[in-house]
Amino acid sequence: IQMTQSPSSLSASVGDRVSITCRASQSIGTYFNWYQQRPGKAPKLLISEASSLESGVPSRFSGSGSGTDFTLTISSLQADDFATYYCQQSYSSPYTFGQGTRLEI
Amino acid sequence: QLQLQESGPGLVKPSDTLSLTCALSGGSISSTSYYWGWIRQPPGKGLEWIGSIYYSGINYDNPSLKSRVTISADTSKTHFSLKLTSVTAADTAVYYCARHRVGMTDAFDVWGPGTMVTVSS
Numbered sequence: 247i248q249m250t251q252s253p254s255s256l257s258a259s260v261g262d263r264v265s266i267t268c269r270a271s272q273s274i275g276t277y278f279n280w281y282q283q284r285p286g287k288a289p290k291l292l293i294s295e296a297s298s299l300e301s302g303v304p305s306r307f308s309g310s311g312s313g314t315d316f317t318l319t320i321s322s323l324q325a326d327d328f329a330t331y332y333c334q335q336s337y338s339s340p341y342t343f344g345q346g347t348r349l350e351i
Numbered sequence: 352q353l354q355l356q357e358s359g360p361g362l363v364k365p366s367d368t369l370s371l372t373c374a375l376s377g378g379s380i381s382s383t384s385y386y387w388g389w390i391r392q393p394p395g396k397g398l399e400w401i402g403s404i405y406y407s408g409i410n411y412d413n414p415s416l417k418s419r420v421t422i423s424a425d426t427s428k429t430h431f432s433l434k435l436t437s438v439t440a441a442d443t444a445v446y447y448c449a450r451h452r453v454g455m456t457d458a459f460d461v462w463g464p465g466t467m468v469t470v471s472s
Contacts, residue, residue, distance in 0.1 A: 279458040281398075288447055288462035289390075289398065295456045332398055336457035340413040341400040 247271050247335050251344035258323055258349065266318045266347045268333035273313045277337035280309055280318045283346075284329045292331075293318065323349075353378035355448050355463035363442075363470050369435040373448030373463060381406040381428040386451035388459060389422065389433045391444040399444075403451045404431055438470045 248271040258264050270278070276296035281289040291300050293309035296316055306321040320327055328351055333344040359371035373387070380387050388403035402412030404422040412420040421434040435442060445467050449459040 277455075277457060281459075288449075288465050289459070290462070291458050291460045294452075294458040294460075298456060300460070334398075334458070339411055340415065343398040343400070345397045 247274060247338060247342055249333050249335055249342050249344040251331075251333055251347050253347060254345065255348040255350060257351070259351065260323055260325060262323045264320050264323060264349065266331055266333075266349075268311075268316045268318075268344050270314045270316075270335055270337075274335045274337035276312050277335060278309075278311070278316050279334045279336060280307075281332045281334065281343075282327075282329050283332065289332060353450065353461050355450070355461060357446060357448050357463045357466040359446075359466060359468070361467060361469060363438055363468060364472050365439055365470055366437055369433070369438050369442060369468055369470075371433045371446055371448075371466065371468070372430050373432070374430045379406075379428045380424055380431055384452065384454070386453055387424070387431045388449050388451040390447045390449055390459065390462075391442075392447070392465075393441075393444045401433065401435075401446075440470050442468070443470045444468060 251268045278296045280293040283289040292303050297309045308319045310317050330346045330348045332346050354376045356374045363369045386403040389401040402422045404410035410422045419436045424431045445465040447465045448463045450461040452460045
């Protein structure tokens with residue numbers, strides 16, 4: 247299953263509301279996750295099952311979607327949020343990730 | 352608090368076998384709710400799932416790696432390992448181990464810091 251994120255990069259400012267989208271090449275229900283990766287660090291799971299916020303993740307992050315189209319929204323960007331975001335399908339093996347969206351100041 | 356730590360050679364010669372270990376602290380791989388996985392990331396590129404293993408030894412891996420992968424779990428349940436045979440420069444990457452939560456919220460929810468492996472003569 248191919249995962250396609252858009253945009254590939256995004257420039258924004260602190261306080262902005264931003265959205266990143268991910269499209270699956272076939273329907274995957276809500277077997278879908280979002281990760282955040284800061285430079286030089288391991289990815290961090292933000293949202294699972296398309297819209298379930300992981301423990302400790304700020305409420306400004308939210309996820310939506312099902313089937314083939316999914317969205318990650320950050321309601322009010324903080325300095326900590328500038329990172330690369332990856333989507334991932336967990337519907338079937340081989341598990342696949344999107345190519346990433348780099349969120350820049 | 353579960354922590355994972357990858358270890359292994361940072362430099363591997365072409366055609367050799369890459370061997371990495373992921374050590375657990377604060378947990379055991381014998382939990383029924385989790386698999387344990389390997390993911391890699393070539394420099395400047397995205398993430399690729401390599402494979403996952405259950406404590407019983409049941410495992411599955413990415414067909415794109417053409418059967419070069421062996422993932423094993425230690426019987427002491429404190430670490431699991433990755434072997435990748437016949438490596439080439441294309442296998443140069445940061446290799447991460449991760450806890451693979453299964454079920455409706457199937458996701459990689461705890462990650463090691465990663466270890467860089469370079470394939471070069």
